[in-house]
Amino acid sequence: MTPFKNHRGVLVTLDRSNVDTDQIIAKQFLKSIARTGFGEHLFHDWRTRADGSLDSDFPLNQPRFKKASILVARNNFGCGSSREHAVWALHQYGFQAVIAPWRENPSGRIPAFADIFRNNASKNSLLTIELAEAEVEEIFQMAGRTLCLEATINLDEQRVTLHLPEEISFHFEIDPAVKERMIHGLDDIGITLKEEKTVRTFEASHQTQMLT
Amino acid sequence: MNKTLFEKIWDRHVVTTLKDGTVLLYIDRHLVHEVTSPQAFEGLRLTGRKVRRPELTFATMDHNVPTDDRFNIKDPISKAQIQALTDNCREFGVRLYDLQSDHQGIVHIIGPELGITLPGTTIVCGDSHTSTHGAFGTFALGIGTSEVEHVLATQCLPQKKPKTFKVEFTGKTKAFVTAKDLILKLIGTIGTAGGTGFVLEYCGEAIRALSMEGRMTVCNMSIEAGARAGMIAPDETTFQYLASENRPFAPKGEALEKALKFWRSLPSDPGARYDRQMVMNASDIAPQVTWGTSPGMVVDVTGRVPDPDGVPGYGRKDVEQALEYMGLKPGMAMTDIKIDTVFIGSCTNARIEDLRAAAEIFKGRKVAKGVRVLIVPGSQKVLKEAEAERLDKIFKESGAEWRQSGCSMCLAMNPDQLQPTERCASTSNRNFEGRQGKGGRTHLVSPQMAAAAAVAGHFVDIRSWK
Numbered sequence: 001m002t003p004f005k006n007h008r009g010v011l012v013t014l015d016r017s018n019v020d021t022d023q024i025i026a027k028q029f030l031k032s033i034a035r036t037g038f039g040e041h042l043f044h045d046w047r048t049r050a051d052g053s054l055d056s057d058f059p060l061n062q063p064r065f066k067k068a069s070i071l072v073a074r075n076n077f078g079c080g081s082s083r084e085h086a087v088w089a090l091h092q093y094g095f096q097a098v099i100a101p102w103r104e105n106p107s108g109r110i111p112a113f114a115d116i117f118r119n120n121a122s123k124n125s126l127l128t129i130e131l132a133e134a135e136v137e138e139i140f141q142m143a144g145r146t147l148c149l150e151a152t153i154n155l156d157e158q159r160v161t162l163h164l165p166e167e168i169s170f171h172f173e174i175d176p177a178v179k180e181r182m183i184h185g186l187d188d189i190g191i192t193l194k195e196e197k198t199v200r201t202f203e204a205s206h207q208t209q210m211l212t
Numbered sequence: 213m214n215k216t217l218f219e220k221i222w223d224r225h226v227v228t229t230l231k232d233g234t235v236l237l238y239i240d241r242h243l244v245h246e247v248t249s250p251q252a253f254e255g256l257r258l259t260g261r262k263v264r265r266p267e268l269t270f271a272t273m274d275h276n277v278p279t280d281d282r283f284n285i286k287d288p289i290s291k292a293q294i295q296a297l298t299d300n301c302r303e304f305g306v307r308l309y310d311l312q313s314d315h316q317g318i319v320h321i322i323g324p325e326l327g328i329t330l331p332g333t334t335i336v337c338g339d340s341h342t343s344t345h346g347a348f349g350t351f352a353l354g355i356g357t358s359e360v361e362h363v364l365a366t367q368c369l370p371q372k373k374p375k376t377f378k379v380e381f382t383g384k385t386k387a388f389v390t391a392k393d394l395i396l397k398l399i400g401t402i403g404t405a406g407g408t409g410f411v412l413e414y415c416g417e418a419i420r421a422l423s424m425e426g427r428m429t430v431c432n433m434s435i436e437a438g439a440r441a442g443m444i445a446p447d448e449t450t451f452q453y454l455a456s457e458n459r460p461f462a463p464k465g466e467a468l469e470k471a472l473k474f475w476r477s478l479p480s481d482p483g484a485r486y487d488r489q490m491v492m493n494a495s496d497i498a499p500q501v502t503w504g505t506s507p508g509m510v511v512d513v514t515g516r517v518p519d520p521d522g523v524p525g526y527g528r529k530d531v532e533q534a535l536e537y538m539g540l541k542p543g544m545a546m547t548d549i550k551i552d553t554v555f556i557g558s559c560t561n562a563r564i565e566d567l568r569a570a571a572e573i574f575k576g577r578k579v580a581k582g583v584r585v586l587i588v589p590g591s592q593k594v595l596k597e598a599e600a601e602r603l604d605k606i607f608k609e610s611g612a613e614w615r616q617s618g619c620s621m622c623l624a625m626n627p628d629q630l631q632p633t634e635r636c637a638s639t640s641n642r643n644f645e646g647r648q649g650k651g652g653r654t655h656l657v658s659p660q661m662a663a664a665a666a667v668a669g670h671f672v673d674i675r676s677w678k
Binding site: 015020027028031050075080084085087114116124177191195202209210 | 224225227228230232233234236238240241247248250251254259261267268275276287289290292293296330332333338339340342354355356357358359361362365366367368370372403404405406408409435438440461463467471488506526527529530533623624625632642644645646647650651
């Protein structure tokens, strides 16, 4: 994986909750056996009308967001299918980070991102940033009032900064292990393979219940 | 310490905890299909790595498979993906149930059928509906392609320990209320992110009363509540399922006796602690129908399409977008919604019990004029069983199409698709926009409700339907 570098880029908002991975990359594009070529199909069904023409209302189709690299959406982003193609599509399109809000609920905090999507993102240098609902709402408001809002993401300092006449910053939490692996672009499989001896010892006494 | 079912399985699979706090979890079974595996095998090739435990790895092809003429794949890209799986399995020594095999089917249907899925094991697959296998008291989770490659190479998966959430369904379900209705009701109650970060453990009288098929339906849709996995403690129903038929990979004889002793130790200890608990009264639950584009957008069949401001867990805008896409108006009775298509199939509801339940409804009745009905068995084994019971005859006589096994219209990666604005009563698991074909409109229901809708041409309350 390539290391995640501090990033400054154009921010685009997508005012939707529960953005599922079927929307991010539609099924007809999952037939490829390559790991590349998904970016151009990002949000295909939302970007195109029934007749195949581009829907100019969809944010990514607007010229000012052509180079957007930070996506902001509502809660439960990336729900549904486990397809990593969704992460590949976002990243290959040019997105470096996705920001979404967690939700407070009487029974506890509901995470901003679906589990599998968040895991997949962390293995592809796509940063998922969870903020409070009010903070994400503020970003939506600011983006709505700005032609082309830029933001900087500093992973080391766990901070998102909006470049407005008066800069606004938000702190975000991240699993330290994920942060470490993303900053250094570590190879997950390589890390596990270093534990070969431990795995062998484990296997010697572990029952997989497989008939031999 | 008193442990939950999940903790017992988790603890015996922890290989080590790395310095950064990541747990390496040992994986007992790895299921593979054609869509999420090609880039993982390619990754192994590029790094010169091998499949560590090919004997614990099982592959089949299901997503791309045409269900009418399976040996004649017209889409060259689908064909190439299926060929890639064949080639990869041969190169890396992985067992493959291909289109010629009597065991081919939807990956989550054949695992249990073959006895690959056993209580107390860990199972992964590059597919979110891997949660299905939790019905056996298995920790089963869906993973992405990078993780598929990780498990192929190491048989381990880096994990953070999820939290536990106990969902108890008390009481008995009423007639015509199925496993599908229990899980749809739960998702409608806790929301599609209500289970995120948790492993759900389903228990209670109504869960105990379910067959293994029903339990698989419940666990299958755990992911629709955002859960990492869903689980049900194994009991006599589980043991009976595993011992009763020829399941090639399930233990037999002395090995079975030994396994049973272990399996009986798995249910959660009395007093085990959960991070969250809730109780649902199963006897209050009615047949469910979804009205929107998220599985949590669901009401009782006696209900109405909701007002945009009146849906717990969804904002006004979410509901308005969903209703616009679905072509529905608030206040409309669910039973007034007419359908064009019925799909009975998928890893949620394409097991023999589902087909028997649908056949009960179709028997002696005709499909309504203008309604297209696809009945797609989940595996070749289900297909043969259904044909031996002559269920296919019942379906065909009523005007439904009887197909070959595969994922079919659940995700429309194959020729079975909805056309724009076509409305479908579907036994599958997701009503996302375009899921069954661009512009298609999906209503999730049980097999019985789908069959009744096929006959009536619109949704009906099957409890009072004649």
